Amino acid sequence: MDQATALKTVPRGARPPLVAERFRFIQPTLPDLDRLLALYRPAFRSGMITNADLVASLEAAVAERLGVKHCVAVSSCTSGLMLVLRALGVTGRVIVPSFTFFATGHAVLWNALEPVFADCLADAWTIDPASAGKRIAPDVAAILGVHLYGNPCRVDELETLARRHGLKLIFDAAHAFGSLYRGRPVGGFGDAEVFSLSPTKLLVAGEGGLVTTNDQTLARRLRAGRNYGDPGDYDPELVGLNARMSEFQAALALAGLEMIDGKLARHNRIAAMYTRRLEGGAGLGFQHVSPLDRSTYKDYSVHIDAASFGMSRDEAAERLRADNIETRKYFDPPLHRQKLYAGFHRPDREPLLVTDDIARGILSLPIYESLGDDTVEKVALAIRRLEEGE
Numbered sequence: 467m468d469q470a471t472a473l474k475t476v477p478r479g480a481r482p483p484l485v486a487e488r489f490r491f492i493q494p495t496l497p498d499l500d501r502l503l504a505l506y507r508p509a510f511r512s513g514m515i516t517n518a519d520l521v522a523s524l525e526a527a528v529a530e531r532l533g534v535k536h537c538v539a540v541s542s543c544t545s546g547l548m549l550v551l552r553a554l555g556v557t558g559r560v561i562v563p564s565f566t567f568f569a570t571g572h573a574v575l576w577n578a579l580e581p582v583f584a585d586c587l588a589d590a591w592t593i594d595p596a597s598a599g600k601r602i603a604p605d606v607a608a609i610l611g612v613h614l615y616g617n618p619c620r621v622d623e624l625e626t627l628a629r630r631h632g633l634k635l636i637f638d639a640a641h642a643f644g645s646l647y648r649g650r651p652v653g654g655f656g657d658a659e660v661f662s663l664s665p666t667k668l669l670v671a672g673e674g675g676l677v678t679t680n681d682q683t684l685a686r687r688l689r690a691g692r693n694y695g696d697p698g699d700y701d702p703e704l705v706g707l708n709a710r711m712s713e714f715q716a717a718l719a720l721a722g723l724e725m726i727d728g729k730l731a732r733h734n735r736i737a738a739m740y741t742r743r744l745e746g747g748a749g750l751g752f753q754h755v756s757p758l759d760r761s762t763y764k765d766y767s768v769h770i771d772a773a774s775f776g777m778s779r780d781e782a783a784e785r786l787r788a789d790n791i792e793t794r795k796y797f798d799p800p801l802h803r804q805k806l807y808a809g810f811h812r813p814d815r816e817p818l819l820v821t822d823d824i825a826r827g828i829l830s831l832p833i834y835e836s837l838g839d840d841t842v843e844k845v846a847l848a849i850r851r852l853e854e855g856e
């Protein structure tokens with residue numbers, strides 16, 4: 467019997483699970499309810515419960531924190547991305563990484579645009595500027611990068627590429643509220659950046675999105691766009707949506723802003739613990755974050771190379787579950803292997819070899835503010851045991 471078979475035949479429950487009880491994979495830290503109600507009460511009393519003073523306060527606070535001229539609050543990151551593409555007048559094809567959440571691609575398809583998939587970098591796992599450069603063609607109008615898990619894209623190279631070819635540059639910054647690129651806050655790069663405030667992200671409003679831009683015309687069109695396209699004279703200037711943010715969501719986000727630095731620090735500390743405990747393990751790969759940048763570590767994933775680790779990612783996930791440790795696989799399958807998107811993939815001319823390799827081995831570990839050091843240690847230990855064949 468080879469070793470792998472021997473391991474599989476150890477009866478379940480032969481040793482007690484490393485973590486005694488199943489714990490949540492994700493658990494948002496929410497603000498104090500009294501603090502939230504204190505913020506929300508005036509809006510409630512006034513009867514102005516959507517897109518009013520609290521939304522304006524949130525937009526001002528975010529613009530100031532990120533050092534960007536305009537912030538437009540919307541109902542979600544998805545609607546924000548849809549509106550940005552529409553308001554910028556993008557037509558034709560849009561270069562996107564395949565290694566992302568499908569909402570990135572949906573914003574493209576909803577605008578009847580076509581995605582062109584770029585490969586990701588083997589170390590940073592964000593869109594590879596060289597691969598994006600190879601996809602540029604006369605009908606390509608924009609690049610939509612994603613700051614994956616909060617790791618900033620190679621912004622400088624993408625900006626150069628976009629400028630040289632007259633392309634719009636947009637960032638899906640769903641994961642990146644609090645990220646720094648070369649010391650500057652994510653939010654001010656490209657034509658626009660779009661954040662998500664859904665419960666799995668760091669800044670939480672229940673639902674919600676934020677578009678940041680230094681382009682005044684774009685900001686104006688987005689304000690109309692989130693309100694059916696109506697600039698205020700009942701004569702819509704674009705086919706907009708109802709993508710307004712409610713005052714309650716804005717109150718949650720404002721209360722969340724007061725706690726965001728603590729969350730960022732905790733996510734970074736957990737990520738550092740995982741890396742320290744797992745580094746050097748055979749078959750384990752890690753996302754490289756430049757020492758010049760800061761990631762939010764919205765997610766923390768390792769890459770498992772089945773041959774050198776001794777088992778596949780899926781088998782590892784199953785074994786971890788037996789230890790009461792839940793994992794995810796963000797983002798496998800990548801877009802070009804999903805049925806909505808497979809038709810846009812041209813494997814012969816535009817291979818996505820790095821994306822295929824990274825996605826196949828990706829394993830996302832629990833990371834959130836209230837996750838204790840002891841649990842982080844146990845998760846890391848469980849993975850080391852698998853790798854060592856124990």
Ligand SMILES: *Cc1c(COP(=O)(O)O)cnc(C)c1O
Binds near residue numbers: 570
């Ligand atoms: C969560 C997420 C979105 C969608 O955000 P919503 O606010 O839920 O619309 C978009 N892109 C990425 C990369 C995400 O992770």
